[in-house]
Each structure stands twice: as structure tokens, then as C-alpha cells.
Amino acid sequence: MNPHLDKLHPYPFEKLRELFAGVTPNADLAPISLGIGEPKHPTPPFIEKALMHAVGGLSNYPSTVGGEPLRAAIAGWLERRYGVPALDPATMVLPVNGSREALFAIAHSVVDASRPDALVLCPNPFYQIYEGAAYLAGATPYFVNSDPARNFACDYATVPHDVWERVQLLYVCSPGNPTGAVLGLDDWRELFALADRHDFVIAADECYSEIYSASMPPLGALEAAHQLGRSGGSRPYANLIVFSSLSKRSNVPGMRSGFVAGDPQVLKKFLLYRTYSGGAMSPTVQAASIAAWGDETHVHDNRTLYREKFTLITPLLREVMDVELPDAGFYLWADVRRTGLSDTDFARRLYAEYNVTVLPGSYLARDAHGTNPGRNHIRMALVAGVDEGLEAANRIVQFCQSLRNES
Secondary structure: OOHHHHHOOOOHHHHHHHHOOOOOOOOOOOOEEOOOOOOOOOOOHHHHHHHHHOHHHHHOOOOOOOOHHHHHHHHHHHHHHHOOOOOOHHHHEEEEOOHHHHHHHHHHHHOOOOOOOOEEEEEEOOOHHHHHHHHHOOOEEEEEEEEHHHOOEEOHHHOOHHHHOOEEEEEEEOOOOOOOOOOOHHHHHHHHHHHHHHOOEEEEEOOOOOOEOOOOOOOOHHHHHHHOOOOOOOOOOOOEEEEEEHHHHHOOHHHOOEEEEEOHHHHHHHHHHHHHHOOOOOHHHHHHHHHHHOOOHHHHHHHHHHHHHHHHHHHHHHOOOEOOOOOEOOEEEEEOHHHOOOHHHHHHHHHHHHOEEOEEHHHHOOOEOOEOOOOOEEEEEOOOOHHHHHHHHHHHHHHHHHHHHHO
């Protein structure tokens, strides 16, 4: 067996099941889960219709590189969304079966496992796929803690020079999971300079890019690279590839449709890897994806629903815990120390007494540099409908108030 499998940590939801083992939730209250970041808004009917109309495509083997119409649709969306120059759909765009699959696979294309000192840099807290990809590619993850003083963005200036020299891959998540932090242009300038100096690849996870509260959309990695003069020349977007998905944007997590775009040299190697690993997208899903990437009305409507929930729910929770609107994404990242409970005790008692599920922040982070930056926090995914989200928020407020009465 692959010895690297023994390095993998249990997934957060596996830990949550263990935390809740033996707990009987309050049967007088209907269960509400804010624990899993799975979109609950309805799938737009026009996407379902496009999928059903393309079932004839099931009779054909798909190509790994994807059809030209889909690659062109993705390139066109990137150009419209980020204001970047035209991307070559043949060399700078690659459809994938959801960003999760691609984020995991990229490490196997980038990491040189013959180097025993190879490092993969990850934010902390983080999406656990980054860590697992690093281990199974033969590298070691190095965690950069989020900093509350920087709105929970990572402070890459804390990484020693000798660590940067060993880095082969840097995972960046902006907007971030779980904190919602968004990198600014100066952050990207710093990361691009480091990638040039130490010759590592930046994998920018942008699957939450279309859910935001501000009037201006979050800055994207390709957009930042273009603004910094890195979109042209013999190697456009050098050392940078971005990952995105329709799951959150279009409420189609079951369709497993996303893309990778950016540096053509990196994508050429990644395509070679995926040709062998068998990660081709169904022609039926490709047809529905073309329809989804070509429409923004449903994205605007989806974003409006999230804004309504955040506007109504955040002030309620702010009365009993330390929580603020995120830059983007659909999570609330709350500090629960005011309640007198740890993040795990908070989650367990809330489930038992009020039948609401939240995820302890320590399950989304690792002990690094003397601390676990997720400790004493909880992640709440505002994916349910407005009424259900409000009901969950009111139960959480009641729970926190009951804790005050205990003391």
C-alpha cells in the first residue's frame, strides 16, 4: 500500500460525526445544518434543460481536453469577468470534473517527488484537499497561518527564506474558505515575485469568486496578473493557474464541472497527466456547462439571495459572538470565546440542545507555529434558504443566551 496514505488526516466531517457520537439532538426542533458548504439554492431550470437536451452525448467518449465550444465559453467568461486579454482556449483553458479533482491532481503534475525536501505551501485554516494532495504527491505541507489582524489573510512575510527555496507549489484560496478573505493587488504582487524568485507554481482556488456582498467583485488571480503586466510575452501568466467551478456559482455541485486556466506550459503538463488519469468531462455535462458559463442573470439572482441572508443573519449573531461580514464566500467565521466554550464544545452542545450543526474551526486547521488558528472559531455555511437560515441564527442566539444564564 502507498505509505503516504497513512499521513492523511480524517476529513472534518468524519471528525464531526465522532464528536456527535452518542448525542441525541433535541427532537422538538427540526434539524438544520450549517456544517457543510453544499449549495442548497435550486439549480436554474435552463441548466437542467440543457443537460437533458444533451443526453445524446452519452454515446460518445469524451476527450480529456474537452470540446472547443466549452473551452471557448470558459475563456469568454474569464475575459468578461476579469477584463483580461483573450485567452487561447486550446492552450490556456482545460475543463475539469469540478475544482476539487483538479486541485488534488495538480500536485501530482507539479511536485518533483525525487526531492525529499519538497514543500507545498497551504493557508491555515484550509481546504483539506491541499494537504492530502501534498502528501500523496510525495511532498510535505507547510502551513501559513491566517492572521486576524489582516482580516484572516495569510502573512506570507512570516515564511523563512529557506522554506521558500523548497516550495514547489503554493495553494491560494481567494475568496478564502473558511474565512472569506480576499487577496489584494499588493498581495498578488508579493506572491508573483516569490514565484519568480523561487520557481514554484501558484494554484489559485477561486470557487467562491461569484458570491460577494460588496458592489465590486473580488479581484481574481488572472486579473491581478494582467494588471501587473504578466498576461503577455512568451509565457503569459507564468507560474500561475486558476481553478474555478460552477458548483457554487450556478448551484450545480452534482454536475462536477469546473476549469483550470492560466500558464500554458503548466497546463500542457497537467493535460498530459490527466490524459492518463482518465479525468474527461461528459459531453452532456459540457453542453450544460456552456449554457451556465454564458449566463449571468442566474448568478446575480443567486448572489442576491446570499446577500439577503448575510444582511439579516450577521447582525443577530454579532450580539452573542464575534463575527463580521466576510469579504466574499458563503461562510461566517465566528469567534466563540465570548460564550466560554471551546469550538468543539460549542458545536456539540448546540447540536444536542438546538439541533443545529456547525463545524468547529479547529477541524479546518492544523497546529502550526505554536497555534491552531482555527481554534475557538466555528464555520457556518449559509447555504440553506432565508427562513431556515434565520431560524438557525435565532436558535444560536438562544443557545448563547442560555450559556450566559449558566454563568
